[in-house]
Amino acid sequence: xxxxxxxxxxxxxxxxxxxxxxxxxxxxxxxxxxxxxxxxxxxxxxxxxxxxxxxxxxxxxxxxxxxxxxxxxxxxxxxxxxxxxxxxxxxxxxxxxxxxxxxxxxxxxxxxxxxxxxxxxxxxxxxxxxxxxxxxxxxxxxxxxxxxxxxxxxxxxxxxxxxxxxxxxxxxxxxxxxxxxxxxxxxxxxxxxxxxxxxxxxxxxxxxxxxxxxxxxxxxxxxxxxxxxxxxxxxxxxxxxxxxxxxxxxxxxxxxxxxxxxxxxxxxxxxxxxxxxxxxxxxxxxxxxxxxxxxxxxxxxxxxxxxxxxxxxxxxxxxxxxxxxxxxxxxxxxxxxxxxxxxxxxxxxxxxxxxxxxxxxxxxxxxxxxxxxxxxxxxxxxxxxxx
Amino acid sequence: xxxxxxxxxxxxxxxxxxxxxxxxxxxxxxxxxxxxxxxxxxxxxxxxxxxxxxxxxxxxxxxxxxxxxxxxxxxxxxxxxxxxxxxxxxxxxxxxxxx
Numbered sequence: 001x002x003x004x005x006x007x008x009x010x011x012x013x014x015x016x017x018x019x020x021x022x023x024x025x026x027x028x029x030x031x032x033x034x035x036x037x038x039x040x041x042x043x044x045x046x047x048x049x050x051x052x053x054x055x056x057x058x059x060x061x062x063x064x065x066x067x068x069x070x071x072x073x074x075x076x077x078x079x080x081x082x083x084x085x086x087x088x089x090x091x092x093x094x095x096x097x098x099x100x101x102x103x104x105x106x107x108x109x110x111x112x113x114x115x116x117x118x119x120x121x122x123x124x125x126x127x128x129x130x131x132x133x134x135x136x137x138x139x140x141x142x143x144x145x146x147x148x149x150x151x152x153x154x155x156x157x158x159x160x161x162x163x164x165x166x167x168x169x170x171x172x173x174x175x176x177x178x179x180x181x182x183x184x185x186x187x188x189x190x191x192x193x194x195x196x197x198x199x200x201x202x203x204x205x206x207x208x209x210x211x212x213x214x215x216x217x218x219x220x221x222x223x224x225x226x227x228x229x230x231x232x233x234x235x236x237x238x239x240x241x242x243x244x245x246x247x248x249x250x251x252x253x254x255x256x257x258x259x260x261x262x263x264x265x266x267x268x269x270x271x272x273x274x275x276x277x278x279x280x281x282x283x284x285x286x287x288x289x290x291x292x293x294x295x296x297x298x299x300x301x302x303x304x305x306x307x308x309x310x311x312x313x314x315x316x317x318x319x320x321x322x323x324x325x326x327x328x329x330x331x332x333x334x335x336x337x338x339x340x341x342x343x344x345x346x347x348x349x350x351x352x353x354x355x356x357x358x359x360x361x362x363x364x365x366x367x368x369x370x371x372x373x374x375x376x377x378x379x380x381x382x383x384x385x386x387x
Numbered sequence: 388x389x390x391x392x393x394x395x396x397x398x399x400x401x402x403x404x405x406x407x408x409x410x411x412x413x414x415x416x417x418x419x420x421x422x423x424x425x426x427x428x429x430x431x432x433x434x435x436x437x438x439x440x441x442x443x444x445x446x447x448x449x450x451x452x453x454x455x456x457x458x459x460x461x462x463x464x465x466x467x468x469x470x471x472x473x474x475x476x477x478x479x480x481x482x483x484x485x486x
Contacts, residue, residue, distance in 0.1 A: 158434040162393070162403055162405070162434065166395050166451075192475070192477045192478075193453070193477070195477065196453045196454070229477070229478055232478075238469075238470060240434055241403065241432065241433075241434035241435040241436065241469070243436070243455065243456065243468070243469050243470050243473045243475075244455050244456040244473065244474065244475035244477070244478070245475050245477055245478055246453070246454065246455040246456055246475055246476070246477050247450060247451075247455040247456070250450065250451040250453055250455060251451070254395070254451055258396075258452065342405060343405075344390055344391070344405050344406065347417065348393070348395075348417075
């Protein structure tokens with residue numbers, strides 16, 4: 001693992017972006033269509049919308065706002081146009097983004113006579129100006145320690161726990177050892193190995209938080225009538241060689257590597273320092289990835305067995321599979337072919353060097369398939385009924 | 388290349404087959420410490436596990452450097468390791484039994 005630098009955009013708060021997006025961020029369901037119209041008129045900008053608005057309460061409202069602010073403060077974002085219906089909500093999000101030292105401009109439907117056409121016209125001008133200003137920024141050479149990666153797996157198969165996840169784990173270990181940051185979520189996938197994961201906690205508080213997080217998800221599953229430990233691994237898993245729930249879960253969390261776990265983050269919560277973190281969050285890929293990215297992950301390492309098309313809108317998402325059939329079939333989805341390891345043509349160490357090199361290349365600007373095909377989206381988890 | 392199975396951590400006592408093994412066949416295992424050669428005691432399918440050492444009944448079976456369960460019978464080096472001779476400790480905990 002030789003290269004230890006990449007070329008990124010240094011932001012006013014010291015963070016480093018691997019992209020230089022202007023973000024058109026609709027913070028209420030009312031303004032989503034206008035945000036998309038503005039985005040079509042200013043196609044160099046990225047559009048992220050939420051379908052929800054007032055009526056969210058408690059932890060649900062906290063997560064929604066933390067994620068929206070997290071998008072605006074994300075290192076890959078140069079400037080944000082905050083589109084919303086009412087002044088107080090937009091003002092609070094604009095203020096939180098500006099606290100990072102980056103530009104954020106409000107665009108409010110109430111102040112456009114409730115007219116979406118006026119909103120769109122003003123928005124096009126504002127987004128164009130922000131894009132022009134952002135285009136003046138340049139990349140500079142930075143150290144690998146500036147990198148914060150998120151790890152995710154979706155549509156796994158027997159190759160995932162054997163090849164792609166351990167491979168990503170090695171790269172994550174290298175990034176963390178170099179002073180970088182990493183996070184993975186999918187709490188329910190820790191079930192069965194939570195005592196082992198807890199054993200990697202940097203202190204007893206972290207260990208207990210890991211056990212508590214799994215226990216809460218398990219209780220939610222039981223309350224919904226699901227038995228996650230009984231008959232798990234299921235017949236398909238057993239036929240594929242998985243013997244116990246510990247083995248299945250360890251195969252999934254292998255993508256986190258083996259560094260000490262510094263803390264358990266809430267959805268969209270940023271880590272307080274370098275090292276490996278876990279996020280207590282839903283396992284569904286769009287929600288999981290969004291939580292990691294809203295926390296500030298600049299790049300996502302996404303392992304899959306048979307393929308999974310979801311990518312983040314803001315963080316380049318590197319798709320990795322060790323399945324030879326999928327690697328041949330999904331040439332314009334999978335960014336990294338780990339199948340030579342599965343086919344015994346390449347060692348895990350060699351593939352890990354190749355993957356770290358790709359991560360640095362993508363961090364420096366090389367496009368992922370998901371970016372080229374514009375698959376990106378952000379999906380903020382909902383936790384409770386709205387009023 | 389020449390190896391047929393892989394183990395991912397130095398203290399693993401099982402390896403996973405990346406190519407099916409025949410009974411009595413030589414299996415070259417790629418371990419973090421280098422290559423290791425063992426003889427398969429029985430036919431073992433792709434992605435299934437082979438014991439790298441003798442494992443006593445009740446002892447931990449280790450993969451990914453962590454305990455994935457315990458041996459329910461003595462397991463000889465080169466034997467197939469699966470649900471017939473390995474059981475979860477976590478699932479037993481869930482059933483309220485002592486680990």
